[in-house]
Amino acid sequence: MNLYDIKSPADIKDMSIDELNELAAQIRRFLIESISHTGGHLASNLGVVELTIALDYVFNTPCDKVFFDVGHQSYTHKILTGRASQFPTLRQYNGLSGFQKRSESIHDVWEAGHSSTSLSAALGMAVARDLNHDDYAVVPVIGDGSMGSGMAFEALNEIGYEKRKMVIVFNDNNMSISRNVGAMTYNFARLRASDGYNNFKDSLKENLNRNEFGRGIYRSLKNMKNSIKENIVDTGIFGQFNLEYMGPVDGHNIHDLIQVLNVAKKYDGPVVVHVITKKGKGYLPCENDHEGKWHGVGPFNPDTGKPLHDVPAGWVPWGRLFSDTVCDLADSDDRIVAITPAMIQGSFLQRFFARHPDRAFDCGIAEEHAATFAAGLAISGKRPYLAIYSSFLQRAYDQINHDICRMDLPVVIGIDHAGLVGSDGETHHGIYDISILKSLPHLIYAQGKDAPESRALIRLAFGQNHPFAIRYPKGVVKEEKQENVPPIAIGSWTSFSATDHDKAWVLTYGTSVDVIFDKLRVNQIPATVVNCRFFNPMDEDMLQKIADSHLPVLVYETDMKAGGLGESIIAWFVDHDLDVHIEQMGIGDVYVPQGAETRLRHDLGIDLNAFLDRLNKLL
Secondary structure, three states, X not given: OOHHHOOOHHHHOOOOHHHHHHHHHHHHHHHHHHHHHHOEEOHHHHOOHHHHHHHHHHOOOOOOEEEEOOOOOOHHHHHHOOOHHHHHHOOOOOOOOOOOOOOOOOOOXXXXXXXXXXXXXXXXXXXXXXXXXXXXXXXXXXXXXXXXXXXXXXXXXXXXXXXXXXXXXXXXXXXXXXEOOOHHHXXXXXXXXXXXXXXHHHHHHHHHOOOHHHHHXXXXXXXXXXXXXXXXXXXXXXXXXXXXXXXXXXXXXXXXXXXXXXXXXXXXXXXXXXXXXXXXXOOHHHHOOOOOOOOEXXXXXXXXXXXXXXXXXXXXXXXXXXXXXXXXXHHHOOOEEEEEOOOOOOOOOHHHHHHOHHXXXXXXXXXXXXXXXXXXXXXXXXXXXXXXXXXXXXXXXXXXXXXXXXXXXXXXEEEEEEEOOOOOHHHOOEOOHHHHHOOOOOOEEEOOOOHHHHHHHHHHHOOOOOOEEEEEXXXXXXXXXXXXXXXXXXXXXXXXXXXXXXXXXXXXXOOHHHHHHHHHHHOOOOOEEEEOOEXXXXXXHHHHHHHHHOOOEXXXXXXXXXXXXXXXXXXXXXXXXXXXXXXEEEEOOXXXXXXXXXXXXXXXXXXXXXXXXXXXXXX
């Protein structure tokens, strides 16, 4: 079948198993070729091709609610629901989303970019269905490490109590982004080996049903089923939540998957179908990857597996700059420990884990736990470094507030992927952390403008006895080796005059500082650029100097304007009864879609041209 001819799952329901297997091979080739041009989540999607075909074969979407936890493994589902022709636009502006998207298809019934929301959503759908006296299947597919999150367990707890009819597909590939960690992994491994129970049950039934005497014994033994099952299978996690369990099933055997899913959909209650898949199935570079390099990729050569765009000479990823600096500090300070919620590769912590394995901790996809774990270490005399993406930090706000800041504990938080991140869209832009964290007492909160200043801030952070957060963007930074950065005082800002007759102030932070200053200096635009490298505390001496100058002020941010630096500055001027003409630029009251960062900044009215227009009008 031509993939571009598929308009809905109805188009595959009359296919034979052989035809479905050929379809799976065709989809796998299509995904490798397509993602090699656009980039995207490759390994996770290659692992669920057969599973997705079986799901769309057995269930009837959109009436039946089939959806994927996180959603980054929904590419085969997109193909089977008529979107193959849109794959050249994957993760591009106004293009096909890298996740499920309700506005994109009626077959996408749930949206997520963060993990472990599927089970709670599924229970909500099932309860609503029953209250409305409707009849449809609810089928969440959870895997890629999402089952290890606390939110998934909260949902399982109520699902086992409510006993609503649903089919939970546990896609077990022993991976999240990199290899799974923790006791959960051991328990799931025991479940993978539990086919002894199922084989025993089937053999017993077959042998005893051969005559009436045997059938009588079998009927008597049925009462022993729960006890047998508890001893052989339900030592795993699902039995503890009162959930019926089926599996393990080969996730790459379409025939077996269809058989099991057909049985599961008839069960009157919550049932877990345990499916064993191989992440990256069918493409050796992905299959052999145990570090998460092929989880999310940019464009690459499908023949060699090598990326088409390397980091330019003299530049380094921001995450590596931070992690390597912390690693070097840990060489001479055995109090320093590193923590990551399943992002060793993403936050470039491989060197720390290799050099200090006894002081490096991967908590799995459990941001809340990671933050409070850091607090426990800090209160016991250690100096934790918690590396966490800005968008994932949102999930740990209460723990940062309640457990770290409230007790004034010296945890250093490296806020990775801060700012616009481009192709992953609404769920992954790191544009909220300033608004979320800026108001927390005790928290020292900063962002460096370049590599030397950022390294200096990291060293400063580990010298404090207070929580200290440093944000940094996705992408790369020029690796400047000079360490001639003057000592940085907490809360201090710096300023740079573009001319000798400046007539306005531009207040900004991060990489925007040098970009804007260079533009003003080259074009002799009379404004002084202030590097507002601390969000909390702010430089009150500098603010007073600005007010005393009686020159207009433009605050330029590429994060959310609401709750941002500009609002804090305005509030300070108001509180001190200072009359200052101040204007703000930042992201308005919108969720920012996916797309190239240059395009997004243009459409949001915060690109360099928009800035220069606004500044010239102010002047």
